[in-house]
Amino acid sequence: MCGCPFTDEGFAALASALKSNVSYLRELNLSENKLGKSVDQLSAVLEDLHCQLEKLWFRDSGLTDEDCASLTSALRSNPSHLRQLDLSGNKLGYSVKLLSAVLKDPRSNLEKLW
Template sequence: MVYVLLTSEQKMDEFNLKQFVGTQNTAHEVLQKLLPVIKESRSVQLRDCGVTDEGCAALASALRSNPSHLREMDLTGNEMGVSGLNLLSDELKDLHCRLEKLQLRDCGVTDEGCAALASALRSNPSHLRYLDLSGNKLGASGVKLLSDLKDDPHYKPEMLDFKMLV
């Protein structure tokens, strides 16, 4: 069971939950219960926590409800599907979204998920400066999309990492 107390005056700089052990349903329930804390955090780290499409829906909700507050999100080691990435990408398109750093290392991102992310970054190129997609299942079309994005004069990332799995 998870208990969180956060008053309206409190803000968290960093919310960090690493290697949460539980079923996918448990991980989703924990994310739902912690959503008020996540919404008020500037940095959210959910590494190896079993975040799936349902968890991405909760995180997209956090971005939607407080788009200018959350600046960093680390979802390394979670197996997200295309629909989850589409939900996150839709929120990244919002011009109010101020997310600056997104880590999706080893998350099973495919060319389709990569296309959604590239589209979002073209729609709102001014904020996200660090995107890590290393260790994912990118094919030639995903790599091309990211390479084109690196060369786009409107989007100048400080770091765009997309090493393919060998």
């Protein structure tokens, strides 16, 4: 789904579908999409204990520190499966420190963060 011109409604539909079928999806590439308020909906998917995502890409998606904080909170709630997270090309500041704490969490399987 890299570079797809999603609307907020499109992301809401995607998040709803992921919540109902999370156990089958292992990789999701949402790079080059302007996520906006949709990050909160996607974070809710990551918080779901049934979420089995192992690789997630948000490269060049216009993420803010607030978006990253929302993702970090979700990863703290459900740290067990995600192994790779690509946030490259986003202008992040203080939230990078929040993410580094997730890397140090012994329950986390996050191996690669860029």
